[in-house]
Amino acid sequence: MEIIKELVPESERKPVIEDCLKVKFGHVFTDHMFVQEYKDGKWQNGVIKKVDNLSLHPGALVLHYGQEIFEGAKCFKTASGKFAMFRIKDNIARMNRSAAKLEMPQMDPEYAERAIKELIKVDERHIPTQEGCSLYIRPFMIATEPGLGVRPSSNFIFCVLLCPVGAYYPEGFKPAKIYSTDKYSRSAPRGTGDIKCGGNYAASLAGGEEAHKHGCSQMLWLDSRTHKYVEEVGSMNVFFVKEGTVYTAPLAGTILPGITRASVITLCKDNDIPVKEEALEIDELCKDIEAGRVTEIFGSGTAASICPVSELVYKEGRYVVSEGKIGPVTQKMYDLIIGIQRGNVEDKYGWLTYLD
Structure with a gap:
């Protein structure tokens, strides 16, 4: 397949954002x-x-039944001056897994x-x-066939948008x-919690x-079956440092297999930090x-990278973690991931894909 280019004339292109922060x-x-x-x-x-509006029939299946991933x-921009994407092959592989679950066509990864x-x-x-800034990549696929009735579409659009961004x-x-409560659930067993589809985020x-x-x-978020076990935080995977061991919920079908999550687990193991994929009550x-006993909590995700947590509010209690400061494991994971992405730490895992 070809890639056709219908480029905007140089004189009509947008100015570069001077301060993405x-x-x-x-x-x-x-x-x-x-x-x-x-x-x-x-x-x-x-x-x-x-970049322009997509043309969709008002009966397009994505608008009525949410067939979208x-x-x-x-x-x-790395320290060497080259541009590199972080773990893009893993993103494409995960998108194909999402597509399979929602009866959508597979993409050729290459x-x-x-x-x-x-x-x-x-x-x-x-x-x-700028430090702390990057180019955010948003690939998505939507069902475009018009028709009112629950069924898989036969027509789709795959689209990729780019955004210069600072901190999420x-x-x-x-x-x-x-904050945590048993009033809401993000996903249910055997549902779509383990893929990246719009319905999860609307919920x-x-x-x-x-x-x-x-x-x-x-x-x-707590699990939807018992409302006892911690699963994710916001739209991120979540980690807890308990007595020197890092805990995170297992991939049991209700949480997203995060790419940053996988990176954290690998980095912990390679830095002699014990890791357990085990849900905490x-x-x-x-x-x-x-x-x-729990000295650190942090979230992980592409948009935010690593997000430290200072306090948990649950029922009538407020539970302050690490005196409200960033803990050493949280800081180390942030420094390593950002360091690899920026080319300041050796990428011995092959996580970077350079543009040239």
């Missing part, structure tokens, strides 16, 4: 997007073209990677060079407060607003924080 995450887009249609049982040639990745590379090269001047949270790499909005009402930035967690 002042831009709201995901609100500024580059000049071009990649669009590819699936019809007649196969993918057609993709096009790199001006997406990914999130980042591209960085073609998808090449398309993303070519798109970034076209809009290379928009890759931020306005406060940046600073400890956040989180999290009410819980997120509830957390904000309690002065917290994120919801700490919320009541025990609160007791362990009070007793000083």
Whole structure:
């Protein structure tokens, strides 16, 4: 398959954002997007073209039944001056797993990677060079066939958008407060909690607003079956440092197999930090924080990288972690991941994919 380029004339392209730290995450887009249609049982040639509205019939199945998946990745300018994407192959592989679960067509991984590379090269001047900034990559796929009736679509659009971004949270790499309750659930066993589809995130909005009402930035989700075990925080995987061991919920079908999560686990093991993929009970967690056994909590995800937690609000209690400061394991994971992404720490894992 070819990649056709219908480029915006140089004189009509957007100015480069001078200070991405002042831009709201995901609100500024580059000049071009990649669009590819699936019809007649196969993918057609993709096009790199001006960012513009997609044309959809109001009966398009995505609008009625939510047949949609997406990914999130980042591209960085490294210390050597080269541009590199972080673990993009893993993003594409996960997107194909999501597609399989929602009866959507598989993408050719090599073609998808090449398309993303070519798109970034076209809009290379928009890759931020500021510390703490990057080019956010948003691939997504939607069902476009019109028809009212629950069934898989036969037509799809695969699209990739790019956004120059700073920190996902306005406060940046600073400890956040989180809230937990059994009033809401993010996902259920054997559902879609282990893939990246829009419905999971829509289902999290009410819980997120509830957390904000309690002065917290994120919801700490509990399992939907017993409402006892901690699973994720906001839209991130979550880690706990308990008596020197790092704990995170196992991949049992209800949480997303995060790429940053996998990176943290690998980095912990390689730095002689014990790791257990084992869910913690919320009541025990609160007791362990009070007793000083749990000394750190942090979230992990592509958008935010590593997000330290200073306080957990649950029922009538407020449980302060690490005296509200960033703990040593949290800091180490942040430094290692950012260091690899920026080319300041050796990438011995092959996580970086360079544009040239």
